[in-house]
Amino acid sequence: MLHIQNTLSGKKEPFIPIHKNKVSMYVCGMTVYDYCHIGHARVLVVFDIITRYLRKIYGADNVTYVRNITDIDDKIIARAIENGEDINSLTQRFIDAMHEDADALGVKRPDIEPRATEHMDEILAMIQTLMDKGMAYQANNGDVYYQVSQFATYGQLAKKNLDELQSGSRVEVEQAKRDPMDFVLWKMAKEGEPSWDSPWGKGRPGWHIECSAMSTQCLGEHFDIHGGGLDLKFPHHENEIAQSEGCTGHKFVNYWIHNGFVRVDDEKMSKSLGNFFIIREVLQSYAPEVIRYFILNSHYMSPLNYSDENLDKAKASLTTLYQALLNIDDALNDSLETPVYEDNDYSQRFFQAMDDDFNTPMAISVLFDLSHELNRLKNTDKKQAKIIAQQLKALAQLLGLLENNAQQFLQGNASADGLSDDEINTLIAQRASAKQDKNWSECDRIRDVLDAEDILLEDTPEGTRWRRK
């Protein structure tokens, strides 16, 4: 049975959906004013495999995955002004870029991808409800604030109480607020800013309310899982709870899942620190699957240290797995439409690992065990080897790994200044004839030439094969 570490309770709990065999999950997505970095890649990949696994358990059609897009906020406005660019063209540009990055990483699209600007009605209705209930007020600067003191359990997610928060607060307090912790629901538009009509004047939504409104709109007032990066736990998710439960008077979300940070030199990768690596830049040097493996080789809650060294290791590990699938996986691709997992020790251990709060490092270790088994069988029992290869691919597929053709992954793509596949094959052919003549020095010379181009040769009984380092 699947267990999930629930941020709300701080405990690992058995996962029981609200509606039998139906799962609803909302994940906070991107604010689209810049390219996605590796931290974003982690959220994308982590919740991708969570969704894949939930679909495996509950059936593909019984999981609804919603990931929103924040397409209106202060930073977007600031960036648009900076670029001298229309807001809509800016956000659309980065939405497209995000989709490209996610697709490259093998992240499947969510079922619903709501945008804040397309849900103004729901946002306004929610603020109105909070006003009617006396949980929100319009301050004399025109902004509408949520009155945190009206929500008794505020701080339940972040495990904080109001006194601690106030005493430690370093933020400059907006004078108009009744209480420093109150947060904005509706922000008055300044001259020239994009705005929407509201009962309180022209303005735009605060950051937190959009997620309450969109999740409720897409999944209802009470749903199963809400996820996002750890940095959203407070205040964003805390505020979502306050807004949603303040409105409905009942439970909002049962399970909160937060993935850990990506670090650089033991420091959190973040936009404000400027120490972030853009996905598309990393993709210049590493195959997307290498990034995916790198992310999944740690538990989603652990800190993940970004470095070339660690990406190189991820690549080496992945190479080992693909090496096992060489010359065997071509015949398998058709059958992956309806994966067969085989009921044996391997799949049991794999599923046990995944059931234990999505323990992907342990699940991956099973893939290596399978690859060793496969290598042994390849020479002794071709039929059984095929079954194991099939299983390896089927299980890996749940992690979005080993979905490429082995030879294609290992040979990679020719770099602009590197040798083409044809040139490589020509040299290998020359070497083959030298080999027939037992001209070993010529053989070694050609191999060295290729090695200098980062092409690695492997002589096998079936002939010479090659891969790019």
Add this chain to the structure above:
RNA sequence: GGCUGGAUGGCAGAAUGGCUAUGCAGCGGAUUGCAAAUCCGUGGACCUCGGUUCGACUCCGGGUCCAGCCUCCA
């Protein structure tokens, strides 16, 4: 200051009250013209101090150090 979480072998990274994680790198052997790949084998760890226990890396308590949150951030 308050609150979270963490400290595992050369590196990355899991589990577990007594039994091999796994990967990368290393070493020995098989294989190979030599390599590579693969297979077989192998060395190497549990921050510190106490406590509980027949037995603790694993549970409890103190300490040290690290990261994060309390402010926009996935």
